[in-house]
Amino acid sequence: MPEAPAVPRDAATVLLLRAADPGPVEVYLLRRVRGMPFAGGMTAYPGGSVDPRDADVHPGWIGPSPAVWAESFGCTERLARALVCAAVRETFEESGVLLASPSGGDVVVADDVEWEARRQALLARELSLGGLLEAQELTLRADLLRPWAHWITPVDEPRRYDTRFFVAALPVGVQARDVSGEADEAVWVTPVEALAQYDRGDRAMLAPTLYTLRDVARHGSVTDVLAAAPPGRLERVQPRLEYDETGEFVVMPDGSRMRPPIRLGRGRAAR
Numbered sequence: 001m002p003e004a005p006a007v008p009r010d011a012a013t014v015l016l017l018r019a020a021d022p023g024p025v026e027v028y029l030l031r032r033v034r035g036m037p038f039a040g041g042m043t044a045y046p047g048g049s050v051d052p053r054d055a056d057v058h059p060g061w062i063g064p065s066p067a068v069w070a071e072s073f074g075c076t077e078r079l080a081r082a083l084v085c086a087a088v089r090e091t092f093e094e095s096g097v098l099l100a101s102p103s104g105g106d107v108v109v110a111d112d113v114e115w116e117a118r119r120q121a122l123l124a125r126e127l128s129l130g131g132l133l134e135a136q137e138l139t140l141r142a143d144l145l146r147p148w149a150h151w152i153t154p155v156d157e158p159r160r161y162d163t164r165f166f167v168a169a170l171p172v173g174v175q176a177r178d179v180s181g182e183a184d185e186a187v188w189v190t191p192v193e194a195l196a197q198y199d200r201g202d203r204a205m206l207a208p209t210l211y212t213l214r215d216v217a218r219h220g221s222v223t224d225v226l227a228a229a230p231p232g233r234l235e236r237v238q239p240r241l242e243y244d245e246t247g248e249f250v251v252m253p254d255g256s257r258m259r260p261p262i263r264l265g266r267g268r269a270a271r
Helices: 052-056 066-073 077-095 113-123 129-135 191-200 207-217 222-227
Strands: 009-019 025-032 047-049 100-102 138-141 145-152 161-169 183-189 240-244 247-251
Touching: 009 077, 009 207, 009 222, 025 191, 025 207, 047 077, 052 077, 052 129, 066 077, 066 145, 077 113, 077 129, 077 138, 077 145, 077 161, 113 129, 129 138, 145 207, 161 207, 161 222, 183 191, 191 207
Parallel strands: 009 161
Antiparallel strands: 009 025, 009 047, 025 183, 100 138, 145 161, 240 247
8 A cells, every 4th residue: 555645744934025225126045055855955945844832932922813824824823823933933043033023112133142042042942932032022023924825745755844935024124144054055136036047057946936936026026025915815835746757847736847956845844
């Protein structure tokens, strides 16, 4: 009998956006270190798997309630809370941008030595996001996030992920930092240029990264991107894998086929 498909792990990833001065929208992209067991050399966004403690974040919360997020994601309120918190945590861990603020204040600038120690504690799982926010008397800023896309790894991958994509504007006065130990490159680039690099063979991408970049490239400003976030439940995109004499290829729901270097699954979250 064939083995049962692996159960997908929940994950969150964030398209962090800014407006070039002057110029069009830019997105923050990471290139994963070559040789890593998952997606080495691939372009990705900040993101990763939900930590079990992400659902336990209960300090102040500004923005849509977990019930509203649950409707977008088609999941329970508890999982929706965890996904939003995972998005905030992973963005901080991989870019140094923490979408949280003191009550009634601006987003915190978390770039000094003390904040770096807290970021490292999060990475080591010595500290939870809830513990960090509570200790620093910060409020989670769910209002700065928008739901964007929902992808699930093909059923015949050995490791599978159920990934919700968010978009967020880089807060004023905050800078993203190249702090991800999983990446050998961290850059701001326009979606159009990133897609051109892909077409030239200069930038390898996961299929979800490619498609979400194409979606963002249709909009002329960060405000337009945020306004274009789907208002209802996100459409779930689940490609499948097929094989021929030349090897493996990805079949999208619309029937289009994609060859490697595009990859899905096989490791951490399909980002």
